[in-house]
Amino acid sequence: MTNTNSVNAENSASAQNAASVENTANAQAAEANAQAAEANAQAHQIAADLLSIQAVTLRPNDPFVWASGLHAPIYTDNRLTISYPQVRTHIAQALAALITRQFGEVDVIAGTATAGIPHAAWLAAELNKPMIYVRSKPKDHGQGRQIEGTITPGARTVVIDDLISTGGSVLKAVKAAEGEGAKVLGVASIFNYELPEARENFAAAGMPYFSATSYSTLISEAIAQGFVDEADREVLTAWSNDPEGWSLAHGGEPLA
Numbered sequence: 001m002t003n004t005n006s007v008n009a010e011n012s013a014s015a016q017n018a019a020s021v022e023n024t025a026n027a028q029a030a031e032a033n034a035q036a037a038e039a040n041a042q043a044h045q046i047a048a049d050l051l052s053i054q055a056v057t058l059r060p061n062d063p064f065v066w067a068s069g070l071h072a073p074i075y076t077d078n079r080l081t082i083s084y085p086q087v088r089t090h091i092a093q094a095l096a097a098l099i100t101r102q103f104g105e106v107d108v109i110a111g112t113a114t115a116g117i118p119h120a121a122w123l124a125a126e127l128n129k130p131m132i133y134v135r136s137k138p139k140d141h142g143q144g145r146q147i148e149g150t151i152t153p154g155a156r157t158v159v160i161d162d163l164i165s166t167g168g169s170v171l172k173a174v175k176a177a178e179g180e181g182a183k184v185l186g187v188a189s190i191f192n193y194e195l196p197e198a199r200e201n202f203a204a205a206g207m208p209y210f211s212a213t214s215y216s217t218l219i220s221e222a223i224a225q226g227f228v229d230e231a232d233r234e235v236l237t238a239w240s241n242d243p244e245g246w247s248l249a250h251g252g253e254p255l256a
Helices: 002-052 078-083 085-103 116-127 168-179 196-205 215-224 230-241 243-249
Strands: 056-058 074-076 108-112 131-134 156-164 183-192 209-214
Touching: 002 056, 002 078, 002 085, 002 183, 002 209, 002 215, 056 215, 078 085, 078 156, 078 183, 085 116, 085 156, 085 183, 085 209, 108 116, 108 168, 116 131, 116 156, 131 168, 156 168, 168 183, 168 196, 183 215, 209 215, 215 230, 230 243
Parallel strands: 108 131, 108 156, 156 183, 183 209
Antiparallel strands: 056 074
8 A cells, every 4th residue: 555655656756847837838838939029019119119200211213333343222310310309219128138138148248339329328227237339440649549438357248239240340340349358248229130151250250149130021011001012022031042143133343
């Protein structure tokens, strides 16, 4: 009888443990789903914001000419966001959620000069964290600093930029921060063109990067709100897959 009771007790304990593990897994899955839904909603909100204030403009049939000479169906000026309190609040909230979700606890928020600085400041306030900013190059006078603000060795840092195109400039900022002793966890931006070159550059650097909203989300939002037609989706998507090839096919000159 004693053996039977012992077996029953063990079976009951095993069943309780299994139920506990299942409940934990279900809770974690539910939390992950809630976070994904929140991120998606914020991505669409920010895409709508950028379109509404013309921080991002789409012209699939009348391409812009960038400073590089590249012809593109999109032009972005996220500096406009600083003039719209509600828009910049949406951005700070979305970046705060993104950083908490992707990086966990951080010590310092670093802004890239110049467009990343204001958003890094609002984000640092949202998270109640210290902030620094990183110049594109050291000053040629005074103490020759490239980084302004205080950073301690090993400080867990996320670098903030307004836009990811190829990633070249923000990855230089990452190296500068690391050179001052920061432990850079990754990069976060407002918007991402989703270009192959960026994926390659970040992969080569071994640096994670995330954005509050993306080119593909913006296209969907632009179609939903009537900024462009569904028929334009293929043309717009083709550009992000091969910007230089798209440019050549739409009147651009070969890049040097």
